[in-house]
Amino acid sequence: MNRISCPKNDVLSAYFDGEIGSPWDAAIAAHLENCASCRGKISAWEAVSGRLRREEAPELEEAARRVRQRIDLSIEERDECVESASVEVPVRRSEHGREVERLAFFRRQVLLPVPVLAGGVAAMFVLVASLFFFVGKNGSELSQTRAELENLKTIHVQYRVQNRAQLFGVMNTPGFEQDVVFELPDNNAFNVRQPEVIYVTERR
Amino acid sequence: MLKKGFDEKRFNAEYSQLFPVIFRVAYRVTGDVGIAEDLCHEAFIKYYERHEPLPDSNQAKYWLIRVVKNMALNHEKRKSRERKALSKLEKITPQYAESEEKRVVEDELKSSVQEALNKLPPKLRMVLVLKEYGGLNYREIGAMLQISEGNVKVRVFRAREQLEKLFRGK
Numbered sequence: 001m002n003r004i005s006c007p008k009n010d011v012l013s014a015y016f017d018g019e020i021g022s023p024w025d026a027a028i029a030a031h032l033e034n035c036a037s038c039r040g041k042i043s044a045w046e047a048v049s050g051r052l053r054r055e056e057a058p059e060l061e062e063a064a065r066r067v068r069q070r071i072d073l074s075i076e077e078r079d080e081c082v083e084s085a086s087v088e089v090p091v092r093r094s095e096h097g098r099e100v101e102r103l104a105f106f107r108r109q110v111l112l113p114v115p116v117l118a119g120g121v122a123a124m125f126v127l128v129a130s131l132f133f134f135v136g137k138n139g140s141e142l143s144q145t146r147a148e149l150e151n152l153k154t155i156h157v158q159y160r161v162q163n164r165a166q167l168f169g170v171m172n173t174p175g176f177e178q179d180v181v182f183e184l185p186d187n188n189a190f191n192v193r194q195p196e197v198i199y200v201t202e203r204r
Numbered sequence: 205m206l207k208k209g210f211d212e213k214r215f216n217a218e219y220s221q222l223f224p225v226i227f228r229v230a231y232r233v234t235g236d237v238g239i240a241e242d243l244c245h246e247a248f249i250k251y252y253e254r255h256e257p258l259p260d261s262n263q264a265k266y267w268l269i270r271v272v273k274n275m276a277l278n279h280e281k282r283k284s285r286e287r288k289a290l291s292k293l294e295k296i297t298p299q300y301a302e303s304e305e306k307r308v309v310e311d312e313l314k315s316s317v318q319e320a321l322n323k324l325p326p327k328l329r330m331v332l333v334l335k336e337y338g339g340l341n342y343r344e345i346g347a348m349l350q351i352s353e354g355n356v357k358v359r360v361f362r363a364r365e366q367l368e369k370l371f372r373g374k
């Protein structure tokens with residue numbers, strides 16, 4: 001009986017992942033007994049997988065706690081909003097079809113009105129300096145939500161930023177207006193150690 | 205206060221079981237703890253907002269990973285736009301520009317595993333992360349990324365091959 005020839009590399013890799021069904025898996029297993037070269041490939045992949053899995057993602061436990069806290073806050077905030085703001089406040093779909101439900105910023109807002117860009121570098125200095133407390137957390141999703149409240153005749157565009165890079169990103173969005181309201185989290189705001197989410201609200 | 209009919213106990217159990225998996229996927233794809241946390245936060249909120257909980261934790265896992273995957277791809281697109289915006293602003297306020305030195309130090313802090321993953325082409329990285337950290341099989345990965353199982357097989361293999369070279373280069 002002839003030895004079957006070496007399986008293609010991607011097939012061998014699929015075998016390693018348990019993705020090859022019967023009877024081919026048995027044939028490959030038999031082949032492996034006699035082929036040091038294929039065994040070598042598999043052990044190299046085992047080493048790669050092992051290395052990937054051995055190293056835990058950094059800050060896993062802390063992240064689990066932090067995210068859980070944020071979830072609770074978001075849920076609370078949203079539920080309060082739904083209560084206080086339902087019926088009278090029409091919740092519209094944004095341009096991107098995303099429904100805007102989080103309206104908490106209407107109740108606790110305006111902490112730091114700063115004329116951005118218009119005031120030039122001086123204003124920027126204040127801005128950047130104040131934001132420096134929040135640098136440290138690198139990047140986050142910039143969630144742009146847009147709530148259009150007809151009865152208030154205002155359009156608020158809310159941006160969630162966590163550091164200056166994101167803030168700058170927002171300010172560079174085409175059409176961004178010049179008056180900005182920073183909304184700081186109302187739970188122990190300027191905590192240097194633990195950067196919080198800042199809301200930047202554009203008012204038109 | 206919780207949504208009517210929301211089973212908090214169940215949510216807690218699912219959270220502690222699934223967070224590590226979802227976080228690993230989010231982190232390994234984006235290479236950034238802060239971003240990974242944001243993605244997980246949004247994904248779990250979306251899960252919470254679902255009207256019906258999913259029947260078992262494996263389906264919940266698949267659902268959450270899919271949400272994280274979509275957001276990670278969107279994030280990737282936005283990042284390049286933000287980078288441009290930032291460099292524009294750093295020209296106005298050069299005193300706050302991040303120094304090249306600092307960036308280098310930050311890079312060095314990244315583990316060799318993450319560094320190697322970051323070097324993979326995004327398509328290969330995504331498939332391998334879903335396989336190794338998400339624990340998904342080829343069929344699930346194919347369905348999630350809308351590619352064929354054969355394509356998944358090839359990408360997993362290529363990703364492995366490239367990683368092996370990168371690790372060996374150390």
Ligand SMILES: [Zn+2]
Nearest residue numbers: 006007035038
């Ligand atoms: Zn062979």
